[in-house]
Amino acid sequence: MSLFWIVIRQLAEIEAMATSKKVITKEEWEKKLKDVKIRKEDMNKLVMNFLVTEGYVDAAEKFRLESGTEPDIDLATITDRMAVKKAVQSGNVEDAIEKVNDLNPEILDTNPQLFFHLQQQRLIELIRNGKVEEALEFAQEELAPRGEENQSFLEELEKTVALLAFEDVSNCPVGELLDISQRLKTASEVNAAILTSQSHEKDPKLPSLLKMLIWAQNQLDEKAAYPRINDLSTAKLEDPAV
Amino acid sequence: MTNNNSGSKNEEEVGSYFLEVARGAHKKKEEEMEEDTEDEESPTELNTINSSGGFLVVSTDKMSVKYTSVNLHGHDVGVVQANKPAPVKRLVYYFEIYVKDSGAKGQIAIGFTTDNFKMRRQPGWEPHSCGYHGDDGLLYRGQGKGEAFGPTYTANDIVGAGINYASHEFFFTKNGTVVGTVYNDVKGSLFPTIAVHSQNEEVHVNFGQKPFAFDLEDFEKQERMRQQMTVEKISLPPNVSHGIVRSYLLHYGYEETLNSFDMASKTTVPPVHIAQENGFDEQDIMYALNERKTLRQLIKNGEIDAALGKLHDWYPQIVQDDKSATCFLLHCQKFIELVRVGALEEAVKYGRIQLAKFFGLAGFEDFVQDCVALLAYEQPRESSVGYLLEDSQREVVADAVNAMILSMNPNLKDSHGCLQSGLERLLRQLTACCLERRSLNGDQGEAFYLHRVLNIGKKC
Incomplete structure (x- = not known):
């Protein structure tokens, strides 16, 4: 040996x-x-940054008390941000749009791609719920005009509308749009946009490190x-x- | 040794570890300054001692140079180096020249040369040098022939030369725009160098005392972003950050944060699942979580007597040796708390009973002196020992007690584990790797400092 x-x-x-x-x-x-x-307070800051960016508002508040670390963002804004995120995650897109506009109307005004993705998600939710007529109306009135402005929007719109052509969406080539991951994708896009609007980095520092x-x-x-x-x-x- | 139970060696290690942390706390500010400059000198002016005298004249402020004779051949170039080599422990070094007069032929050059450069030749004509020449726009690097590189430059142009330590490249600019880059294979210190080679050529140099025509800050930002992009492509195991944060909270006994964190993790979509295969380590840091939390809170609130009382009840081994580092830190903290509330007489009394015995004891003396020095100031918070009154000092004491309790765990797997959290070990490894890589790379490039990373992107 x-x-x-x-x-x-x-x-x-x-x-x-x-x-x-x-x-x-x-x-x-x-x-x-x-x-x-390595300073303890720097590690505490790193942990606080993670809690805040990922939206653990209660934990961030407790951590502030237990470690004396001040968060680099107003904790109240996390609650609002998480409410938006949650609304998208659970399919209440209209509600989410309203909340974003309450928070800061400039976010959607200055971010056409995000606004389109939210509207697209709304369309997906209508199709999911079998509201075919409403979905068609929404697609034609709200989404198509935006597609004219931007070729990639139009392609995404066409892909989404294709969902209507299939009776059994589980076999549909664009079926992944109905997957939960699509909601999470849209939710994280809104989350990032809100953080950016608050001049905060959209990703926590820990994973980068x-x-x-x-x-x-x-x-x-x-x-x-x-x-x-x-x-x-x-x-x-x-x-x-x- | 008054303490002869089996854990005493371990205890000693924990105690002295945190004693060192406590004593290191006041060096914080100085270290931050060091990190920013890394103790390296930068070029500030031209070197008039080794310049090719006779052919050129350096102005009295040592910031400009003029060719005063008539050039006859290739060995009467007027060359001048900076007074210091380009600093290396950074991302980029850069300097600029302004061509005041292009003289008879405009044979001006900017570049970098080594210490033993032949001071009658153009930079780039000789080995171990590199130069961007104004009359033909060619780049020369050690061979007789130049290579196609950028535009020519002449009177009223601002031309810059830089070293990018991350990409190991030289780069040159003209009037604020990069004209090209070239691989830097020169070993050894590099001096910023300028050359003039025909009558009346005059060049002014700027080592950063005046604003550059080139946006160096943006260049550095772009370079950092390029690095960041490479790094961001690396993928991580799922939820690894989440797990590291969780074990950090466990390690330090931030129990309430932990509970909120766990509660929230269950309700997120999708819920966060932490792999349980590392249950072993978790056992180590789960130990006595509630007791550790309670003690941390007491110390954080300045209730040192209460903390000592609880320790007597729960872990008499920790406090039985009154001269141990842990007891020392607690007694010092009690003294500090008395000073904080202005109970100076009581502080004096307490000091005589509990702190006097530590005078003259190696390892303890500096710190106890700092504590007692608090009494000397009317405004102790503003004094040189004011760091003792900061919250971070309480945190150090709480961390020491926390580690001491972790080391009491009879099932402890890894005795090192109670000193540092997993997060701390990762950050130390990251810092050490970056430093080691730099030192194997001729000391070139930026080091990693957590403190700097934390301050990037704040309100930009």
Whole structure:
């Protein structure tokens, strides 16, 4: 057993030398990790940013009390934003549009694509509920004029109206429009637009940092063999993969 | 050692860890400054000592240069370098020249050269150098021949040269627009360099003291966005951020936040499912959640006596050694709370009983001195030890107690785990990877600082 590992190690070292990669042992790396300064309050800010951006308003409020971290946005606006998101998620698109306009009428005025997607979602909901006549009327009066302004809107409109041509939508090539994922897509688009209108970034910072960690490790792999973290959820330091 | 139970080594480790955190707190401001400049000098003026004297004259302010003789051959170029090499620990370095007079032939050049450059030759004519020449618009980089690159430039033009450390490229600009980029394969420090080579040619240099014609900030922003796009393409396992936040809340005992978070996670569409395969680690940080929360709240409210009382009841091992780092931090905090409410006499009394014994003890002395120094100021909050009165100081003490309790877990799998949350380990790894990569890359490029990332995009 031990001989086996010695051989493996030697092979690894030879390989490392051949590619002139620097080998950093776990002890050396742990020392470097120890020298890094990460402030508690910065981590708290990162967590708060996640809670706020993802719309965990109650948790954000509790976190403010428990950790003393101030949110970077007025918490009341999260409640409004989440109400809009929820309305779209549950198919109440008209309600959602009204709420967005209450929040800030400029959001839809300055964002024709978002407005079109909301109207499209409304059409989808009408078709879902079997309101064929209403759906046709809505498509012709509200959506078609917008399609004339924009070719890609027209294509999307035609795709959506195609839903009406199928009795059994489960076999329909555009059936995915009726899927819950379409609602979530529209909901997250509105969510992002509201955040942007509040001069807040539309995505939380944490996932970007995690991606950056994966990227940074991959980059460093080219130059060195060092202890990686392969499982983000446990953050366990692996032995150098030599 | 007064403490000889099995956990004592662990306790000591936890205690000293947070003692260091507490002592490091006041260095915060200085560190932030360091991060911004990284302690690197930038070029400020032209180097008059090594310039090719005889052919050119550098103005007394060392910001402009003029060719005063008549050029006869290729070895009488008037070359001058900046007084410092271009700084490297950043995303981009950039400088500009303004061509005041193109002289007899307009043989002006801008570029970068190394320390031992032959100061009678155009940048780009010799190895380890690079130059964009005004008379032919060609780029020269170490070979005798230039390559097609950009437009020519002459009197009244503003021309810039930069190094993009992220893409390992030189880039040049003319009147505020990038004319081209070229791979930078020169090793070693690079000095901003300008050259003039015919009678009356005159060039003024701008190392950033005056606004550039080129929008450097926007260029940097675009470059960062390009990097960001590459990074954003990487995919993450589903809900991994959610799980990391959750374990952070568990680790530090933010129980009420956790409850709200879990409640909300159940009702979102679609509900968030956290993989349970890492149950092992979760066991470690689930331990005594409610007790940890209670103690955190007490410390956060400044009720140190109550916190000490609870600790006596629940975890007598933690407080039995009155000289342990945890007790020390709690006693100091009690002292700080007394100063906060202006009970100075009581503070003095408390200090004599509880803090005096720590004077002269290595590791404790600096901090106890800072605490006692609070008494010296009428406005302690404004003083150099004012950091002690900030909320973050309470948080450090609460974190120390929290970690101490986590280390009491008889089923503890990973003794390191009680010091740092998973999130902290990930952020340390990220920072270390970026630093290591930079140091293997000739120290070129930006480092990663969480603090900087958090402040980007705020009110832009």
